Amino acid sequence: MSGFVGLLTRNYKAVNPPNPPKGPDALRFGILGAANIAPSALIIPARSHPEVVIAAVAARDKTKAEAFAKKHGIPKHYGGTTGYQDLLNDHDIDVIYNPLPNGLHFEWTAKALAAGKHVLLEKPSTDVAQEMQTLCDIAERRGLVLLEAFHYLFHPAVQRVKGIVDSGDLGKLKSISAKLAIPGQMKAFNDDDIRFKYELGGGIMMDMGCYPMSAARYLTGAEPTSVTSASSTLFHRDARVDTGTTASMVFPNDVSADLMCSVKLPGWGPFGFLPSMPQVIVTARCEGGTVELYNFVGPWIYHSITISPTSGPKRTEKAYAFKQGKGEAWWSTYRYQLEAFVDKIKGRTPQTWVSAEFSVGNMAAIEKVYEKTTLGVRPASSYRLPA
Numbered sequence: 001m002s003g004f005v006g007l008l009t010r011n012y013k014a015v016n017p018p019n020p021p022k023g024p025d026a027l028r029f030g031i032l033g034a035a036n037i038a039p040s041a042l043i044i045p046a047r048s049h050p051e052v053v054i055a056a057v058a059a060r061d062k063t064k065a066e067a068f069a070k071k072h073g074i075p076k077h078y079g080g081t082t083g084y085q086d087l088l089n090d091h092d093i094d095v096i097y098n099p100l101p102n103g104l105h106f107e108w109t110a111k112a113l114a115a116g117k118h119v120l121l122e123k124p125s126t127d128v129a130q131e132m133q134t135l136c137d138i139a140e141r142r143g144l145v146l147l148e149a150f151h152y153l154f155h156p157a158v159q160r161v162k163g164i165v166d167s168g169d170l171g172k173l174k175s176i177s178a179k180l181a182i183p184g185q186m187k188a189f190n191d192d193d194i195r196f197k198y199e200l201g202g203g204i205m206m207d208m209g210c211y212p213m214s215a216a217r218y219l220t221g222a223e224p225t226s227v228t229s230a231s232s233t234l235f236h237r238d239a240r241v242d243t244g245t246t247a248s249m250v251f252p253n254d255v256s257a258d259l260m261c262s263v264k265l266p267g268w269g270p271f272g273f274l275p276s277m278p279q280v281i282v283t284a285r286c287e288g289g290t291v292e293l294y295n296f297v298g299p300w301i302y303h304s305i306t307i308s309p310t311s312g313p314k315r316t317e318k319a320y321a322f323k324q325g326k327g328e329a330w331w332s333t334y335r336y337q338l339e340a341f342v343d344k345i346k347g348r349t350p351q352t353w354v355s356a357e358f359s360v361g362n363m364a365a366i367e368k369v370y371e372k373t374t375l376g377v378r379p380a381s382s383y384r385l386p387a
Contacts, residue, residue, distance in 0.1 A: 006329075007302060010320065013330035014300060017048035027094045027342060028055040030076075030087045030117075032108055034068035035099035037122065041149065042097050043072050045335040051342050058087035084108060088115040095345070098122060101194045102201030106131040107383035109146070113138045114386075118145040118345050123210045127201040127378040129364040134385070136356035145345045147337075148359040150214055154336035154352055156319040156327070157299035158218075161284065164291045165219055170309060171287030173255055176219055178212035178282040180297060181244065181262035183275035188263050191237060198240045201378040204261050205232070205245040205369060211297055212259040213369070214362050215282045216249070223361050224249040224257070230372035233264055240375060247369045259369075300332040325351055 029046065031038050034057060046052040054074050059065035062079025069077035078086040087093065088111055096112040098105060099122040106126045112119050113135065125132040125148045132148075139146035152158055165173055182188055189195055196202050203209075217223065227249050232242035244262025251257060265276045283292040289309035295302060305317040320329035326339055340350035367377045 010330045011301060013328075014332045014335075015044060017044065017330070017335075019047050020050045022053055023050050026051045026053045027118075027345060028053050028092055029095045029097055029120075030056040030058065030090065030093040031074075032058055032084055032087065032096060032098045032112075033100045034059040034061075034064050035122075037099050038097065039072065040332070041099065041122070041151070041334050042120070042338070043074075045332060045338045048335065049338055049342065051346070052338065056087055056090060056093060058083040060084075085111070088112055088117065093117060095120065101197070102127055102206055102378070103197075103199060103381060105201075106135065106381040109135050110138060110383065110385060113142060113144055113146065116142070116144070120147050120149055120341055122149050124148075124201070124206050124366065125359050125363055126381070127206075128380045129360050129367055131381060132360045132363050133356075136360065140356070145341070146356070147341050147344070148354055148362075149334075149337060150210075150354045150358075151333040151337040152211070152297050152299065153214070153218060153354060154340055155299050155333045156322050156336075157293060157303045157305060158215075158296055159352065160305060160317065160319040161282070161291055161293045161296075162219060164305075164307065165284045165286065166221075170284075170289040170291065170307075173220065173253075173284060173286050175255060175285045176216045176251075176257040176282070177285070178215040178257070178296075179260045179279040180208045180211045181260055181265045181279045183267060183278065184264040185267055185275040186263075186278075196235050196238065196241050196243075198238055199379060202238075203242045203245075203370070203375070203378065204263055205242055205366060206378060207261075208263070209245055209259070209261040209366060209369070210362065212261055212282070213365050214358075215296060216251075216257040216259060217358070217362060217365065219282070219284055220251045220255050220257070222252045222255070224251055224365055224368065226250045227368045227372040230369045232373045232375055233262065242373070242375060245369065245373060247372065249365075249369075298333065300330070300335075322351070327351075 056076035058078040065077040065079035096117045230247040233244040235241040249257045282296045292306045308314045343350040
């Protein structure tokens with residue numbers, strides 16, 4: 001019963017966090033776009049951070065911007081064709097959160113950096129790796145913090161699995177399996193969703209596929225040397241866009257990895273009517289056993305870490321908070337991420353970090369997968385930096 005009560009308490013506090021007083025030097029965030037992800041990714045986590053204020057939001061539609069601001073208690077809103085730039089021109093804003101469609105990431109992150117703002121950038125960082133490298137170079141030159149929002153990497157559960165693999169307790173790492181897939185019956189995205197717009201960097205490998213790819217690279221601590229096979233299920237309206245992709249890769253030291261992402265897992269039973277169970281699992285196979293993390297993307301909700309040595313008893317662990325350092329069991333992955341992001345901006349040492357090299361490498365690896373499927377990389381942004 002205590003486990004069930006803990007689950008309820010943890011998840012209740014994650015969405016209804018305490019609201020400590022904001023400090024006089026709190027960072028003022030502006031949000032580009034009234035995106036559905038913004039509440040869970042930033043607005044709710046910001047409530048419990050004494051150094052974060054959500055100060056403004058911008059949307060193309062003035063009415064939508066106003067409604068979003070009112071709903072979430074955001075004091076300023078900008079709308080219309082100049083809304084995004086008006087937000088960047090606001091001298092009271094210190095940080096920009098960019099959850100715009102993939103194809104707009106490069107342009108509006110470049111413009112935010114040019115305006116002197118730190119940027120928390122949603123995944124995937126850009127449509128091609130070179131664009132992310134350019135953004136990282138700009139941020140470095142201007143002394144600004146740019147973070148791609150791989151939120152799950154900041155959570156204790158994922159770091160615990162990395163620690164087990166790196167410890168060598170299970171022997172040499174041999175392979176990784178990483179899956180993020182949901183049944184088609186869930187209809188998570190309708191056919192008009194931006195994730196299926198090729199010109200906006202659409203494709204599920206670009207969206208959900210970021211997670212399995214980054215997990216494999218994180219646990220191996222290396223870049224893939226080759227993609228040995230890859231195939232995609234194609235979107236019925238546009239054969240350039242995938243609704244799911246599988247890939248096999250080779251990493252240094254004879255480590256292999258199998259990745260899978262999909263929003264169209266087939267059903268089972270008569271006529272495939274019954275939905276399959278979502279697959280949100282990463283498994284590391286070592287010479288002396290395996291370690292598996294269930295729900296690696298949203299471990300604050302619930303997760304289990306199963307360690308299965310080839311000799312010795314199997315055991316299960318949970319890791320909702322670090323044994324030492326910042327954090328509470330109810331902190332979401334986004335809250336842990338926000339803590340690190342603010343620490344970095346404030347000149348403090350974050351508990352962990354997603355480096356520029358990691359972000360560029362993830363996009364480069366996704367490009368390799370798309371090339372192997374023959375779908376090809378997504379189109380680069382048409383935006384050109386000012387001379």
